[in-house]
Amino acid sequence: MINGGTSLLGLLGNPVRHSLSPVMHNAALESMGLNWRYLALPCKTESLDLVLQGLRAVGCQGLNVTIPHKQAIAELCDELSPLARRLGAVNTLVPGVDGGWYGxxxxxxxxLAPLGANEDWAGRDAVVIGCGGSARAVVAGLQSLKLNTITVVGRRSEALQAFNTDLQQDNAPLTACLENAPQLKEAVAQAALVVNTTPVGMAQHGDPKAMPLGAELWSGLSPKAVLYDLIYTPRPTSWLTAGQRRGHRCIDGLEMLVQQGAASLRLWSGRHDVPIEAMRSAAETALAT
Structure with a gap:
């Protein structure tokens, strides 16, 4: 029950109406007995600085950040974790000790959680579609799996080159590939894992039946390739639905949402008893209604 002692958590993004974060986090907060409430807070990029200042001033306990603000908001933090500094992307804000925000x-x-701790990805190839804030986290995760190569696909050459410069590591070389480049078909054919980090196919974001890079390209996939779409509305997306028909193992973004949300809540609350099952159940129930 909301009362005079209730504190605020929230999600900054645009759009955020589709997000399951509020129902998921509020289920966890109730289970933990915390008098906090989590809200979806739509925010335009030009308003970010003002919104952050206002939320910090009213004692907001923490924030998540989603499309399209993960990179822009890094510039507005008073302090960044080493990982956020390396990625240039922030998805979680914690109130700073002396004011401002820690990103x-x-x-x-x-x-990484849904990929399975016991599966060996070493020496295999991956394709990542998109080069925004979410793609930065995906590539950083993939680099820990000792892959052979990671091909990052984007629309703009300048953005791709900047992305690869920021994230290049010797243990898993990054290859930049424009979405209309002839070598893309070969990269897809060799891929053991393809990850979509773009909003293509998301409900309330253009055509929900659209597929990243178009439908034709995916006929060249290896039958053993794993498809991972960070989108979870609709569930499954058209891309994953087509993949399931072809017999691919398909992963949507729901478990990633749950796991990253639980990690954020541990940071905000300072507690380790975050009820992941309650979060997952609440999110799945909301999706089914």
Whole structure:
């Protein structure tokens, strides 16, 4: 029950109406007995600085950040974790001790969870579609799996080159590939894992039946390739639905959402008893209604 002692958590993004974060986090807060409430807070990029100042001034306990603000908001933090500094992308804000915000990133932890700790990805190839804030966390996670190569696909050459410069590591070389480049078909054919980090196919974001890079390209996939879409509305997306028909193992973004959210809540609350099952159940129930 909301009362005079209730504190605020929230999600900054645009759009955020589709987000399951409020129902998921509020289920966890109730289970933990915390008098906090989590809200979806739509925010335009030009308003970010003002919104952050206002929320800090009213004692907001913490924030998540989603599309399209993960990179822009890093510039507005008073302090960044080493991971967030390396990625140049923030998905979690914690109130700073002396005011302002401490920015970090729990997306890497959330992304890796559904891939399975026991599966060996070493020496295999991956394709990542998109080069925004979420893609930065995905690539950082993939680099810990000792892959052979990671091909990052984007629309603009300048953005791709900047992305690869920021994240290049010797243990998993990054290859930049424009979405209309002829070598893309070969990269897809060799891929053991393809990850979509773009909003293509998301409900309330253009055509929900659209597929990243178009439908034709995916006929060249290896039958053993794993498809991982960070989108979870609709569930499954058209891209994953087509993949399931072809017999691919398909992962949507729900478990990543749950795991990164749990990691954020541990940071905000200072507690380790975050009820992940309650969060997952609440999110799945909301999706089914």
């Amino acid at each position: 970090t990133n729990t997306d890497v932890e959330g992304f």
